[in-house]
Amino acid sequence: MNSIAYIKKLAAKIVRAQTSYDNGVPFMSNSRFDSIKNEFRNIAPNHSLNQTAGGGKHLLSLNNEPFEEWYPTLPDRTALVIQPKIDGVALALRYISGNLTKAWTRSGRDVTRYAMLVPNIPHQIDRGQVFECRGELYAFNEPAPSSQRKAAAELRKKAPSCKNLKFCSFEIFNFSGSEPQMLNVLHELGFQIPTTYQTSNPAEVEDLHQKWMDGKVFSEYPTDGIVAKVSSGELKGYLGANSVSPNWGLALK
Numbered sequence: 001m002n003s004i005a006y007i008k009k010l011a012a013k014i015v016r017a018q019t020s021y022d023n024g025v026p027f028m029s030n031s032r033f034d035s036i037k038n039e040f041r042n043i044a045p046n047h048s049l050n051q052t053a054g055g056g057k058h059l060l061s062l063n064n065e066p067f068e069e070w071y072p073t074l075p076d077r078t079a080l081v082i083q084p085k086i087d088g089v090a091l092a093l094r095y096i097s098g099n100l101t102k103a104w105t106r107s108g109r110d111v112t113r114y115a116m117l118v119p120n121i122p123h124q125i126d127r128g129q130v131f132e133c134r135g136e137l138y139a140f141n142e143p144a145p146s147s148q149r150k151a152a153a154e155l156r157k158k159a160p161s162c163k164n165l166k167f168c169s170f171e172i173f174n175f176s177g178s179e180p181q182m183l184n185v186l187h188e189l190g191f192q193i194p195t196t197y198q199t200s201n202p203a204e205v206e207d208l209h210q211k212w213m214d215g216k217v218f219s220e221y222p223t224d225g226i227v228a229k230v231s232s233g234e235l236k237g238y239l240g241a242n243s244v245s246p247n248w249g250l251a252l253k
Contacts, residue, residue, distance in 0.1 A: 088138030
């Protein structure tokens with residue numbers, strides 16, 4: 001079905017969902033939003049909603065299928081990293097010749113002037129050429145989901161201060177090394193990185209999930225779950241991603 005009426009209906013749904021997300025009151029999951037956006041992109045590829053304002057990469061959402069169904073699809077004893085699922089606003093940064101030149105949200109909205117005001121986002125890094133990373137912008141000393149709402153609200157202000165926001169980076173685009181290597185690069189460049197555990201034992205993942213629910217791990221962040229990701233860069237490249245989410249990572253809520 002790709003009638004004009006249906007395209008208009010999908011476009012209206014996307015705009016309403018994105019507006020609610022930007023206002024800190026999302027009414028659908030990230031995976032559902034990405035599914036709708038992908039359908040819209042397929043049937044109306046030239047529509048203005050499909051043009052990324054920031055000229056940057058689309059920020060995928062993590063799948064949240066049961067861990068006990070996802071992990072057996074991986075090679076035996078696959079090494080994983082476990083991190084907090086920070087409840088904030090997805091943010092990507094672009095540096096050219098070491099200078100911060102662009103910041104954009106999941107919707108592609110250009111928020112560069114806001115990123116410049118976040119205290120722990122470096123304006124300059126020791127990296128030549130083009131360097132792009134992503135992470136989560138959140139309000140510290142705030143619980144989830146208040147953290148996400150306040151971060152989104154700050155990004156709407158005409159005269160923002162952003163002094164109560166932090167950025168935690170966990171991914172370098174097009175990085176071929178392992179997760180620990182990637183985190184080490186981010187740390188050396190001056191980015192805040194998440195507390196990270198490493199394991200190849202699925203029982204330990206379940207144990208960390210239970211400890212998160214009991215408030216015993218990742219309590220320094222506003223979280224709405226934990227994240228399990230394949231550690232090997234080579235395996236991540238092999239597993240790839242679909243149009244909605246990477247196949248090498250999972251959210252456990």
